[in-house]
Amino acid sequence: MTAPDIDAVAARLRQQLADHLATDGWLRSRQWRAAVEDVPRHEFVPRFYVETDAPGLTTWEPITPELIGVEEWLRRVYADDTLITQFDGRDIDWTDPKPISDAHPTSSSTLPALVVRMLEDLLVDDGMTVLEIGTGTGYSTALLTRRLGAGRVASVETDPGVAARARDALTRCGYAPRLLSGDGLRGYPGAPPFDRTIATMGVRSIPSAWVEQTRPGGIIVSTLRGWMRSLGLVRLTVGADRNAQGRFLTGEPSFMIARQQDAPESLGMIPAPGEGDARDTGHGPELLTMPDSGFIAQLAMPTARCFTLPGDDGAPATYVLDAAHGSFAVLAPLNGGGWTVRQGGPVRLWDDMEKALALWGAAGSPGPTAFGLTVTAGTQHVWLGTPDGPNWKLPAAA
Template sequence: MNGHRTAPEPRCSALSAARGALLDRLEAERHIGPGWAAAVRAVPRERFLSGGVFLPEGHAARWRPVTPDGLGPEEWAELAYSDQSLVTQLDGTLTPDRATGPVEGYPTSSSTAPATVVGMLEELEVRDGDRVLEIGTGTGYSTALLCHRLGEDNVTTVEADPELARRADDALEVAGYSTWTVTDDGLLGHPSRAPYDRIIATCAVRRIPHTWLRQARPGAIVLATVGSWSYGTGLAKVVVAADGTAEGRVTGPSSFMPARAQAAAPLGGSLAARAAYADSVRRARVAPGVLRDWMPAFLAQLAAPTAQLVRAVAGGTEKRYLIDAERESFAELAPEGDGWVVRQGGPLALWDAVERAITGWRTAGEPGIDAVRLRVTREAHTYWIDAPGHLGLRWEHRHPPLP
């Protein structure tokens, strides 16, 4: 009897080819070693995008929902395995499969570009048998890569959003990974599964929580994006010491959505009201346009770590504001002639601090973000740059200990 083989479904065939093409690109660009290559080859990214994605339409605040059923097999496969971050949630609630048409909103969850995911996993330097804590499950794709590489019982992942956690857990189960998926505030880690050999955050944090260090073994690596803005943030890599402190460096630029508990709250009220009472007015020694560049923006966040940067048009004039609602301080910058004037008010002279940081950096020869070192203790975060022939730049952020 002659048997016959059923032809593969077009969608399955297209997805398999697209996954192979992604792996080829990652290997060609040297983003990936053999261990993670096997994980990328095995883990179906499309399973973690089953609710669809939002694609930008027209301008940054408007999005078009796209679901797997709305595209042909090859088009969906190309999108699912494109090396780009794909937005999967807006405004903390809306997912593509629940949107009926183009919408406006702010991205609150995404599937990070595979090259970025794999690059961070390589930076984590895992070893066989390592126990990993992941902060920010998101879609669950990076969780699945960790499970494939280390075994599902060695991976604990924490997601603050219950709906995202449920979807990720479902996708992980369908993909064959029954790992520890926890719904909680990731800034607190997950002590019941500690200690961990590696901790990785797929969200940005203002500082590395000391609770993470308490849940890590001596010699553990902690990898997290530090900063409070949507850009100008850096990937910090620190090694935990036996005394519970950690020290390391910023390895390069990195951009992630903020941890839910640290997302900037709407300022409320008008900017004019917040900037009504200035304690000083002077010519700015550093123009605010410098903050469009990544390293100066990172330095500004070190100098004013709880301030928000806002661009606004008032009376036909484009202005820049640094607003620190917690410290009741502001800096307002407005163009005047061939320069800028800065008005400042409140207990902190925010722009003075930013100018000192940027002027010192320029004097030191404008080193890159990978020149930044940091030390984390229970009491403080200390950042510094050691430049040849220069006394160095230093910032210390003291904070009350976390539980």
């Protein structure tokens, strides 16, 4: 296939992608549609990995034009999928790509539906400036630059190698935003305040630098997440007092967590059999993974992680461990049905979770869009209903 053929096929696939995103309701404005139709995503992901359906360990397979052919490669590029470009913070050896298992994705080109949804939710107008945290492959940076112009977009990428590849791709495509390789949680030091700030990775709480570098009246769009799950997409407005407040737009989107805020490698000590105080509970471990109750559990236990292993009697048990406080909760099934919980440490994790569930249930068990976030210089808390309603403190930003 010749280069002109690639350009023609790619242009047709971009049109199809724009149609798909518009039909699904993610692409709503003509300006962002023009950007999706113009920006060549294939220039930003010349090689990538996608998850397979193989049983057992999660496995990713390499996708390159040489391995599957140019037309199929282009089709995969312009599908509404996330394309993985890095694992465990290390560059991929593309001289002889092999399937990868038991690895942790650390950079990607996010599925276009989420990228476009966040760009639309950013509520930009002509002439505005935008700070993007997390350049990644540079694809979303290119969309922003196509929409607003090079002098109005700045982007920060933590990983130097990822940043260099994004810079090369942006230059090759004729886009010239301001690019910085550095700690994205520190924003873009020295720049004038931006009208909008958008983050393409998950954070446990909103860094103060993002608020300080967004003008009063400006908007921040980011995903919040914890060590158990994502909380969702939030949009904040910065006030004249340099505080910020807003609501969750959805509880669904999930980005890779910022590397600076990732969970420690140690899960904490698994409690010995019989350690702690045991009691019956009306809540089983499924509430940790269900969409709405999982949101509540993450708020109630912000520094905990959970997993399942054989328990004291050999039956599967769910462990909730909080390495920050040395606390634990162990859920095990009862022979006659129901569950027992065994807790220990300075924080009663399951007690806190049940209290949060009760508050949520009393409010009618609403979805994440009923919650909001308030950010001040000293604290950040998620609230239910109104800022004066039940609230849960987020971990301090790094």
